[in-house]
Amino acid sequence: AYQSNFSIEVNPWWGNVFYGYYFSELDNRIGLTGSNPVLNEWYHVAFTRNTSNKLLQIIVHDKNRNQISATDISYNPTQTLTNTNDLLIGSGLSGYIDEVRISNVVRSFIYSDIVNLQNENTFLIYPNPARDVIHIKINQPQNAEIRVINPEGQVVLQRKSTGMEEEILDVSGLGKGLYLIQLIENKRKWIQKIIKI
Secondary structure: OOOOOEEEEEEHHHOOEEEEEEEEEOOEEEEEEOOOOOOOOOOEEEEEEEOOOOEEEEEEEOOOOOEEEEEEEEOOOOOOOOOOOOOOOOOOOOOOOOOOOOOOOOOOOOOOOEEEHHHHOOEEEEOOOEOOEEEEEEOOOOOOEEEEEOOOOOEEEEEEOOOOOEEEEEOOOOOOEEEEEEEEEOOEEEEEEEEEO
């Protein structure tokens, strides 16, 4: 498992830091370290390998979505070691993993003033998954900007709300996949995931 193509872990040999690496070939490990996690806390950890600018990066956010560290390192090799080993998730971890994403696209992990829609009960978005339209029920009508963001972080739909209790968005032209619905009102932001089928 050590000679894996990519890995992210809490490394006990170097003081329990977040550590990410990839092997470009056998015996050629390229890695970098992030911050030290505190026990019994939630973290969002992203490990990216950006082939366009040859940069590895570890970005760590805390439970309040505040960025607590961002570390990067340049690398030269362009290839990646391939093997037939099994995918390992949570190996050697005493804790919980609530979500894992593996993709071939480098995403942005910048958060600020984001509130979960479901926790605050300000907005209800349905149906989810959605096929042609989504309904956004607003408990207290307000003038907000509505954005639909694709997995690459691009805004694919954008408009002002009408101030009505329910907004309807036509998403029939979007490809299948995961999107974020973002509502912005003054300096506040709410965000929720939807799946387009």
